[in-house]
Each structure stands twice: as C-alpha cells, then as structure tokens.
Amino acid sequence: MPLPSRTPRERAPRARALRSAVLVALSAGLVAAALPAPTPLGIGDPLFPHLGNPGYDVLTYDIDLTYKGPNTALLDGVTRIKALATGDLERINLDFTHGTVSTVTVAGERADWTTSGEDLVITPARPVDRGEAVEIAVAHTSDPSGPATSGGWVRTGDGLAMANQADAAHRVFPSNDHPSDKAFFTFRITAPNDLTAVANGLAGEPVRNGPTTTWTYRTAHPMATELAQVSIGTSTVVHREGPRGLPVRDVVRTADREVLEPWLRRTPGHLEWMEAHVGPYPFENYGVLVADAETGFELETQTLSLFERRLFTGPGYPKWFVDSVMVHELAHQWFGDSVSPRTWSDxxxxxxxxxxxxxxxxxxxxxxxxxxxxxxxxxxxxxxRAAGGPPAAPKPPAPGQKISLFRPVVYDGSALVLYALRHEIGADAFGRLERRWVADHRDGTATTADFTALAAEVAGRDLTRFFADWLYAAKTPPMPGHPDWRSRAPERAAGPEARRAR
Structure with a gap:
C-alpha cells in the first residue's frame, strides 16, 4: 500500500523494486498483467481536456519528413523525442492522429503501442522511472488530406505549409501537443530537387541525394508544437537584414518574388517599431511565409509567420491595414511565441x-x-462576453469547430483590457510592464495570474478588483477616463483585423 509520509523521490526505489517483483512473477506465470485499458490522457486544460500528456517533459523533437508529392499524398516521417520523466510511467501517451504508425521504440527497444482517441499509447519494454531521460522514436506517415480548417497541413498551390493552432500539430507528427511543454526542434525535410523546404529556425547546409534534397533546420529557442512550421514548394527564400543585424528571411513562390517585394521590404521597419515598444526581438531570425492558399487567417508560426497570398495581392485592402496585420503576427513573436500561454484560457x-x-x-x-x-x-x-465568455475565462470552442475559440473577445475585446489598464496605471507604468513581461518570461510560459501580479508590482498598488472586473466579469466594467462609453447588443468585430489575424 502507498506510504504517504514518503516523498516521490524516496518512493522511486521502492516502486522499481515492486515492478521488478511483478515482472519476475509474470515471467513465472504467477500473476496476470493488470495494466488498465489504454485511454486518452490530458493535462487538465479546461478548453482542451485531452490535449497534452502527463508524466514527462519534452526536451527535443527531431522530425524527419519525406515529401514525394503531390500534396495530397502521404509523407513518410520519423519523429524522435527526448524527454525527462516527471513521474513513473508504465505507459507513455503522445498526441497523434491522422497518420499511421509502423514502429515505436523507447530507449532503443521495440515498444508495443495502440491508439485511443487522438492519443498514441505506448507500452515500453520496461517501465520508465521518474527522473529518467527517455528517448522515443515513432515511424509514421503524415497525412495532408482534409480541410484546411482542421489544422495541421495546409495544401498550397505549389506544395504544403503548416497551421497547427490551436491543437493540430499532432495531425502532423506525434507530440506532447500543448503550449505548456515547449522544446527545441530539428527538422529534416527531404523533397524533390525542384522544390524548396523551409522550417522554423536556422538552416543547415542542404544535402543533395540524386533526385532529392534534404533540408535541415534547428531552432535556437524552445518552441510550442502549435508554432511549428514546415513549407514545401516552388519557393524562393529572400534574405535581408533587420535591426542590429538580425537575419530576415522571407519565403514566397518564386513567381511572386517581384510582386511581393514592396511588402517584404517593410519587415525591418516593423521590427524596429516593435523593438522600440517592447525591447529586442526574442529569436534567431524572422520572416514571412506567403502561401498560395485560402485559410481565412494569418498565423504567428515561430520565426516565420504564415500569410495568405491574397492579403498582399487582393484588391480592397488599404496599405495601413496590410501593414498592421503584418505587425499583429510580428507582435506575437513576443506575445504568444516567446512568452507562451500556460493554458489555452490564457x-x-x-x-x-x-x-x-x-x-x-x-x-x-x-x-x-x-x-x-x-x-x-x-x-x-x-x-x-455573452457569446464567448470574458477574456480570461473563454467558453470552450464549439464542437467540431476548434478554431471557433478565436472569437472577437480575445482580439479587440482583450485589447480593450490593455487600453483600460493603461488608463488605470498610466502610460509610463504600462510601458514598463510590457517590457518586463516579455523579458521576465522569455522562452517560457506564463499565466494570467503572472501578468496581473506583475502589473500590480509595476503599478505599486493592488489591482485585484480591476482585473476581476475586466478579465472575468460577464459585463464590461466602466472604462477609466471614459465614463460616457456604453456597451450594446452583440455585433461583429470592431475591425477587419480581428477576423483575419490569429
């Protein structure tokens, strides 16, 4: 029976001894295996209850993908994961769906596996102890079929790109698919020689292998799975320099290189503008990926933001609007990418x-x-608020429509909270708060409680009532400095920006 007075670390040798005794008994035919039926697990995110998995912390992903084309065909993949066990594990759950697994190894030994819901449930040859480093390798396919609204692979006019937010990275590769478990990534993408493959991070030297080329990219900072990006297509990579010598690389269809240049050259200026407000850009490089696809949104994939081609080439968008959408995705590199949400309610x-x-x-x-x-x-x-909940306590997404989580209340409705906060504590304190926030939590995850505590520290006073009203109340509180403002019946978002940018 359990010994409550012992710490988990003290219990680990006892647990190993007990498991060893059970294995000996099993080999002697004295007892029957008693593992429960495999089930999908989760880490308790209130909006995505089966997302993420307990018992381990992923340190690195090493992902090999082979693209043969066309962009409806399965890719071959091998995903290697290095993780640290945070608990004793008889089984290891990974998030994975929409692909077929052929083999799994744990610590180099073949492992049994099955699926349950959207989990790949692995039973290693021997249990994994708390504190133990573990290496998992999964040989699998990656399926680009299905609507773009499902997330994961997005089929473009010349190949593929990724849009994994909020919970679709596991439609591409096995993972612990929750932003609270960030890790370093290496991508190796093999594709026909007439195509170019690009991914997050810094490029290695491409290697030609007869009719194919293997492209390698490594992130210099940890990344959430929802921010992974792989682009494969007839692309040109355009290089330029940003502030302080920052490498800027943009990925566009080769046929669009000239027509998009007036927009591409604006990124260094956007970077300078953001740095003036919140401090140095937090990653190793930046750029935009312009995809020939209709997704209905733009997306802040880390170091390489995804944009629809029609944003830049379609009629009717004023220059200020296109520029501001580009800044929206750039701002996410600080807010969301470098400082990631601990739960999706954040x-x-x-x-x-x-x-x-x-x-x-x-x-x-x-x-x-x-x-x-x-x-x-x-x-x-x-x-x-009535339709989607207050900013920090959003309602779950509609069944079968996971991206419905991205409602107006989390865009202009949440920017409104920041507008009220700046009025409440003053512009100088607000500016200090923003810089402290991205500096203190760089490369990490943070919660709403972390933000409200820092705001009170910077302001030098208690803000409990202010944040309770603005973040959690069903009705919008009075606006500081504008007592005459009134809210009214539901209507659409305040501007086109809230409907386009994620």
Missing part, C-alpha cells in the same frame, strides 16, 4: 497584445484612431 494574453500593437501601428500609419477603435470595441464588448 489566450487573451497572446491575441489581446497582438491586437493592441496592431491597433497602435495602424493609428500611426493612416488607420483609424486607437480611441475610436476601442470605443467601438467597448460598444460591442458585452455582446462578445
């Missing part, structure tokens, strides 16, 4: 901040005044 910290800087940039570059946009958001805010 999403407002990502989207509220990205929308905030998007709106500031728009105001300074020919777009609507910030106050006008925030007044419109305030007018709609009660309706947004």
């Amino acid at each position: 999403l407002w910290l990502n989207e509220g901040h990205a929308t905030w800087y998007e709106a500031l940039y728009a105001e300074e570059n020919g777009g609507p005044a910030l106050e006008r946009r925030m007044k419109a958001a305030y007018a709609a805010s009660d309706g947004w």
Whole structure:
C-alpha cells in the first residue's frame, strides 16, 4: 500500500523494486498483467481536456519528413523525442492522429503501442522511472488530406505549409501537443530537387541525394508544437537584414518574388517599431511565409509567420491595414511565441497584445484612431462576453469547430483590457510592464495570474478588483477616463483585423 509520509523521490526505489517483483512473477506465470485499458490522457486544460500528456517533459523533437508529392499524398516521417520523466510511467501517451504508425521504440527497444482517441499509447519494454531521460522514436506517415480548417497541413498551390493552432500539430507528427511543454526542434525535410523546404529556425547546409534534397533546420529557442512550421514548394527564400543585424528571411513562390517585394521590404521597419515598444526581438531570425492558399487567417508560426497570398495581392485592402496585420503576427513573436500561454484560457494574453500593437501601428500609419477603435470595441464588448465568455475565462470552442475559440473577445475585446489598464496605471507604468513581461518570461510560459501580479508590482498598488472586473466579469466594467462609453447588443468585430489575424 502507498506510504504517504514518503516523498516521490524516496518512493522511486521502492516502486522499481515492486515492478521488478511483478515482472519476475509474470515471467513465472504467477500473476496476470493488470495494466488498465489504454485511454486518452490530458493535462487538465479546461478548453482542451485531452490535449497534452502527463508524466514527462519534452526536451527535443527531431522530425524527419519525406515529401514525394503531390500534396495530397502521404509523407513518410520519423519523429524522435527526448524527454525527462516527471513521474513513473508504465505507459507513455503522445498526441497523434491522422497518420499511421509502423514502429515505436523507447530507449532503443521495440515498444508495443495502440491508439485511443487522438492519443498514441505506448507500452515500453520496461517501465520508465521518474527522473529518467527517455528517448522515443515513432515511424509514421503524415497525412495532408482534409480541410484546411482542421489544422495541421495546409495544401498550397505549389506544395504544403503548416497551421497547427490551436491543437493540430499532432495531425502532423506525434507530440506532447500543448503550449505548456515547449522544446527545441530539428527538422529534416527531404523533397524533390525542384522544390524548396523551409522550417522554423536556422538552416543547415542542404544535402543533395540524386533526385532529392534534404533540408535541415534547428531552432535556437524552445518552441510550442502549435508554432511549428514546415513549407514545401516552388519557393524562393529572400534574405535581408533587420535591426542590429538580425537575419530576415522571407519565403514566397518564386513567381511572386517581384510582386511581393514592396511588402517584404517593410519587415525591418516593423521590427524596429516593435523593438522600440517592447525591447529586442526574442529569436534567431524572422520572416514571412506567403502561401498560395485560402485559410481565412494569418498565423504567428515561430520565426516565420504564415500569410495568405491574397492579403498582399487582393484588391480592397488599404496599405495601413496590410501593414498592421503584418505587425499583429510580428507582435506575437513576443506575445504568444516567446512568452507562451500556460493554458489555452490564457489566450487573451497572446491575441489581446497582438491586437493592441496592431491597433497602435495602424493609428500611426493612416488607420483609424486607437480611441475610436476601442470605443467601438467597448460598444460591442458585452455582446462578445455573452457569446464567448470574458477574456480570461473563454467558453470552450464549439464542437467540431476548434478554431471557433478565436472569437472577437480575445482580439479587440482583450485589447480593450490593455487600453483600460493603461488608463488605470498610466502610460509610463504600462510601458514598463510590457517590457518586463516579455523579458521576465522569455522562452517560457506564463499565466494570467503572472501578468496581473506583475502589473500590480509595476503599478505599486493592488489591482485585484480591476482585473476581476475586466478579465472575468460577464459585463464590461466602466472604462477609466471614459465614463460616457456604453456597451450594446452583440455585433461583429470592431475591425477587419480581428477576423483575419490569429
């Protein structure tokens, strides 16, 4: 029976001894195996209860993908994971679906496996002890079929790209698919010689193997699975320099190189603008990936933001709007990528901040005044809260529509919280808070409670009541400095930005 007075570390030798005794008994035919039936697990995220897995911390992913084409055909993959066990594991659950597994090894030994829900449930040849480093290798296919709205692979006019937010990386590769478990990534993509493969991070030297080329990329900073990006297509990689010599690389269809150049050259200026507000860019490089696909959104994949081609080439978008959407995804590199949400209920910290800087940039570059946009958001805010919940306690996504989590309340509705906070504590304190936030939590994860505590520390006073009302109340509280503002019945988002940028 368990010994409550012992610590987990003290219990580990006892647990190993007990398991050894059971294995001896099993080999002698004295007892029957008693592992429960495999089930999908989760780490308790209130919005995605089966996402992520307990018992281990992923340190690195090493992902090999082979693309033969066309972009509807299965890719061959091998995903190698190095992890640290945080508990004693008789089984190891990974998130994985929409692919077929052929073999699994744990610590170099063949392991049994099955599937349950969207989990790959692995039974290693021997149990894994708490504190033990473990290496898992899964040979699998990666299936790009299915609608783009399902997430994972996005089929483009010339190949593939990825859009894994919020919970679709495990439609591409086995993983611990939750932003609370960030890790370093290595990608090796093999494709026909007439195609170019690009992924997050820094490029190694491509290796030609007869009719194919293998491209290698490594991240210099940990990354959440939802931010992984692999692009395969008839692409050109355009290089330039950003602030302080930062490498900027953009990925575009070769046929679009010239027509997109007026937009591509704007990124260094966007970087300078963001650095002036929140401090140094947090990663090894940056750029935009312009995909010939219709997704209905743009996406902040780490170091290489994904954009629809039509944002830049379609009619009807004013220059200030396109620029501000580019800044929205760039701002996410600080808010959401470098500082990742601990749970998906903390999403407002990502989207509220990205929308905030998007709106500031728009105001300074020919777009609507910030106050006008925030007044419109305030007018709609009660309706947004009724439909989607308050900013820090969002309602779960609609069944079968996981991206419905990205509602107006987490965009302009959450930027409105920041607008109120700046009025409440003053512009100087707000600026210090923003810089402290991204510096203190760089390369990590953080919660709403972490943000509210830091805001109170920077402001030098208790903000409990303020945040309780603005983040959790069903009704929008009065706006500091604007007692005449009123909210009204539900209506659509305050601006087109909230419907396009993720």
